[in-house]
Amino acid sequence: MSHERVEVDLGVLIRELEEGLDAFKQDFPLDNFRKGDYKQYPVITLLACSDSRVPGNMVGSMFNRVFTIENIGNQVKTGEGSILYGLLHLGTPFMIVSGHSDCGAIKAASSDYSGEPEALRKELTTVKQSLNQGLKAMKGSLSDDEKKKYTQLAELNVDVQIEYLLSHPEIKELVEHKDLYILGTMLDLHDVYGGGYARTYLSNVNGEKNPDMIKGYTELGSLAARANRIS
Ligand SMILES: [Zn+2]
Numbered sequence: 001m002s003h004e005r006v007e008v009d010l011g012v013l014i015r016e017l018e019e020g021l022d023a024f025k026q027d028f029p030l031d032n033f034r035k036g037d038y039k040q041y042p043v044i045t046l047l048a049c050s051d052s053r054v055p056g057n058m059v060g061s062m063f064n065r066v067f068t069i070e071n072i073g074n075q076v077k078t079g080e081g082s083i084l085y086g087l088l089h090l091g092t093p094f095m096i097v098s099g100h101s102d103c104g105a106i107k108a109a110s111s112d113y114s115g116e117p118e119a120l121r122k123e124l125t126t127v128k129q130s131l132n133q134g135l136k137a138m139k140g141s142l143s144d145d146e147k148k149k150y151t152q153l154a155e156l157n158v159d160v161q162i163e164y165l166l167s168h169p170e171i172k173e174l175v176e177h178k179d180l181y182i183l184g185t186m187l188d189l190h191d192v193y194g195g196g197y198a199r200t201y202l203s204n205v206n207g208e209k210n211p212d213m214i215k216g217y218t219e220l221g222s223l224a225a226r227a228n229r230i231s
Contacts, residue, residue, distance in 0.1 A: 105127050
């Protein structure tokens with residue numbers, strides 16, 4: 001699980017950080033913020049992997065729009081209270097669970113992580129349990145190709161998260177009343193699906209995994225055409 005440290009120029013890093021903070025202040029939509037009485041009105045609850053290649057802004061602008069929960073391997077159980085807050089109190093109409101290709105958490109959970117600190121082992125065990133559950137429910141088999149195999153596991157992991165969300169009666173009710181859509185997405189950073197690098201696919205909608213069924217969901221508009229899976 002080791003990873004090489006990146007060589008950084010601290011001076012450059014500090015300057016970039018300052019620039020980022022200043023740009024945020026400069027571009028801050030103060031008028032809109034004031035109109036909304038300085039409160040938050042997010043429309044998406046996003047559960048994504050902490051991986052820095054999976055930035056929240058892949059779904060568009062973030063400010064006062066995306067309520068974000070990130071953890072390694074995008075696990076509901078690791079951030080469950082925060083997710084429930086987004087869905088039940090902030091009432092976002094969309095919940096997105098985003099998996100991705102080459103997920104380090106999925107690889108680590110599939111390997112020996114016994115030498116890691118307790119808190120990390122705990123989170124990886126949560127990922128591992130999701131993978132085991134996903135594999136149990138899987139109809140086909142995993143690819144012999146490593147890249148594809150881990151992408152399939154990431155898809156299965158997203159399915160398990162959505163199944164678990166739907167096991168909450170309050171969430172199921174929101175979905176049944178169409179007040180909430182739970183979208184399972186796969187960010188294909190490595191062109192594993194063959195549709196190009198960094199394309200996002202729709203692998204699950206409200207627990208439905210069949211891409212042909214999802215493609216028929218007219219209420220999802222153009223999003224439905226993204227339906228695709230490996231597993
Ligand atoms: Zn990841």
